[in-house]
Amino acid sequence: MNRKELFENIKRKKSFLCVGLDADVKKIPQYLLKEKDPIFTFNKQIIDATADLCVAYKPNLAFYESLGIDGWKAFEKTVKYIKENYSDQFIIADAKRGDIGNTSELYARSFFEHLDIDSVTVAPYMGEDSVKPFLLYPNKWVIVLGLTSNKGSHDFQFTTDSNGERLFEKVLRVSKEWASEDQIMFVVGATQGKLFEDVRRIVPNHFLLVPGVGAQGGSLREVVEYGINSQCGLLVNSSRQIIYAGQDENFAALSREQALKVQEEMKSLLEMKNLI
Amino acid sequence: MNRKELFENIKRKKSFLCVGLDADVKKIPQYLLKEKDPIFTFNKQIIDATADLCVAYKPNLAFYESLGIDGWKAFEKTVKYIKENYSDQFIIADAKRGDIGNTSELYARSFFEHLDIDSVTVAPYMGEDSVKPFLLYPNKWVIVLGLTSNKGSHDFQFTTDSNGERLFEKVLRVSKEWASEDQIMFVVGATQGKLFEDVRRIVPNHFLLVPGVGAQGGSLREVVEYGINSQCGLLVNSSRQIIYAGQDENFAALSREQALKVQEEMKSLLEMKNLI
Numbered sequence: 001m002n003r004k005e006l007f008e009n010i011k012r013k014k015s016f017l018c019v020g021l022d023a024d025v026k027k028i029p030q031y032l033l034k035e036k037d038p039i040f041t042f043n044k045q046i047i048d049a050t051a052d053l054c055v056a057y058k059p060n061l062a063f064y065e066s067l068g069i070d071g072w073k074a075f076e077k078t079v080k081y082i083k084e085n086y087s088d089q090f091i092i093a094d095a096k097r098g099d100i101g102n103t104s105e106l107y108a109r110s111f112f113e114h115l116d117i118d119s120v121t122v123a124p125y126m127g128e129d130s131v132k133p134f135l136l137y138p139n140k141w142v143i144v145l146g147l148t149s150n151k152g153s154h155d156f157q158f159t160t161d162s163n164g165e166r167l168f169e170k171v172l173r174v175s176k177e178w179a180s181e182d183q184i185m186f187v188v189g190a191t192q193g194k195l196f197e198d199v200r201r202i203v204p205n206h207f208l209l210v211p212g213v214g215a216q217g218g219s220l221r222e223v224v225e226y227g228i229n230s231q232c233g234l235l236v237n238s239s240r241q242i243i244y245a246g247q248d249e250n251f252a253a254l255s256r257e258q259a260l261k262v263q264e265e266m267k268s269l270l271e272m273k274n275l276i
Numbered sequence: 277m278n279r280k281e282l283f284e285n286i287k288r289k290k291s292f293l294c295v296g297l298d299a300d301v302k303k304i305p306q307y308l309l310k311e312k313d314p315i316f317t318f319n320k321q322i323i324d325a326t327a328d329l330c331v332a333y334k335p336n337l338a339f340y341e342s343l344g345i346d347g348w349k350a351f352e353k354t355v356k357y358i359k360e361n362y363s364d365q366f367i368i369a370d371a372k373r374g375d376i377g378n379t380s381e382l383y384a385r386s387f388f389e390h391l392d393i394d395s396v397t398v399a400p401y402m403g404e405d406s407v408k409p410f411l412l413y414p415n416k417w418v419i420v421l422g423l424t425s426n427k428g429s430h431d432f433q434f435t436t437d438s439n440g441e442r443l444f445e446k447v448l449r450v451s452k453e454w455a456s457e458d459q460i461m462f463v464v465g466a467t468q469g470k471l472f473e474d475v476r477r478i479v480p481n482h483f484l485l486v487p488g489v490g491a492q493g494g495s496l497r498e499v500v501e502y503g504i505n506s507q508c509g510l511l512v513n514s515s516r517q518i519i520y521a522g523q524d525e526n527f528a529a530l531s532r533e534q535a536l537k538v539q540e541e542m543k544s545l546l547e548m549k550n551l552i
Contacts, residue, residue: 099336124401126429127433159446
């Protein structure tokens with residue numbers, strides 16, 4: 001999926017919501033545990049209940065890997081289910097990978113060839129050759145960690161060099177040269193508020209993947225205020241607030257209600273910005 | 277395993293070699309592909325042939341994940357095999373993980389509880405709260421990327437702040453406070469040569485995991501010259517040079533020959549430094 005197609009989906013659905021499929025066996029409705037594959041059963045119901053309200057799904061690999069082989073099976077089944085039933089969805093493997101070239105090559109093979117996922121999140125610390133192997137796939141995306149949503153983002157990402165440039169700014173400036181705007185996005189946490197202006201000065205046209213709305217406390221209105229561009233350029237993720245809305249048989253309907261609330265706010269923000 | 281026990285193993289085996297189990301189906305002896313589980317069969321033979329010459333094994337997760345479910349099975353079987361047959365080996369899951377707290381928690385659960393692995397490599401970009409969950413396990417280790425062995429290490433790790441401190445130095449200085457020397461190690465690439473002196477100024481006592489000897493061109497002698505401390509403080513990894521020494525039925529014997537060469541050099545270096 002390219003940038004234009006993604007924007008078309010956003011306009012059609014009046015939504016730039018990404019639903020984070022962070023299914024934790026300890027947090028999903030416990031009656032599902034009697035199912036053969038509780039995580040997949042959970043995901044399937046969440047997906048069916050929200051697919052018309054969002055443009056992307058982001059399974060975070062940690063939640064699947066923590067279950068070992070069963071987790072990997074659930075992950076692969078989830079990806080396959082989305083691709084077969086909702087082919088307009090942009091799938092993000094939230095993996096935060098990054099290793100020396102020959103190793104990143106294998107991760108790229110895993111996500112892009114083996115699973116045909118649209119994009120993968122990567123950590124920038126090891127530099128260009130750790131990311132390049134992911135960029136060899138023309139229709140696939142790399143989402144580089146820029147400015148993250150967590151408290152620890154202040155440990156290193158704000159380190160200012162002798163020219164007054166902060167590390168997250170350098171990461172954006174340097175890594176945006178590694179490929180076109182149709183292959184690179186950046187993670188910028190919703191909790192960073194007004195800093196979206198600084199981000200947009202460096203990457204005005206790129207799509208940003210924005211975690212941190214919802215459970216982490218970021219404001220959607222602020223993200224749009226400082227971060228939206230003429231092609232929307234935002235995929236705002238919500239995980240816990242949507243997927244854990246209920247604990248009983250009606251959990252998927254409650255998830256839908258939460259997703260709908262977010263989508264309606266997104267719709268009015270897109271209208272306000274004259275994008276739809 | 278604590279630092280003292282690790283040093284005891286190093287003295288007993290006269291080796292600080294870590295063998296990287298980066299088994300790629302495209303590179304292992306092709307006659308193994310007719311086996312039911314080629315990767316595990318390969319690993320098992322490499323392990324049996326080298327266990328008396330090394331103190332650690334480092335499976336890189338990418339190589340296993342690239343094979344999906346079969347890869348995870350091979351990874352788990354490999355870890356289990358080492359634990360059951362060579363319980364003195366220090367096992368490193370080379371995963372380079374790092375995510376927001378609740379996610380890192382799940383990775384920690386996966387590696388330390390589910391698999392009972394000794395240590396995991398983590399990326400520092402997201403800061404303290406992305407690493408803390410791994411440090412809640414008293415006898416387990418976190419190995420933080422400090423100064424990596426690849427060309428891309430120059431993209432961000434050498435960025436100098438207004439006080440003249442380079443990013444990798446800040447990462448070492450800040451993250452060494454997150455736990456004791458019995459829980460944190462750092463990755464420092466063998467290709468960085470004399471920079472080991474700068475690393476040792478900040479973390480004189482910590483163990484360093486050193487990739488980049490062998491296929492990547494780093495020098496073992498230089499690493500020891502600038503990086504060794506009174507408890508050795510080095511785990512030097514070699515992957516490709518050892519595990520792909522042969523392509524026929526005698527591959528494991530050839531791997532042993534390569535490992536033995538490295539171990540003999542290590543022995544003479546340990547003697548030279550009066551550590552054995």
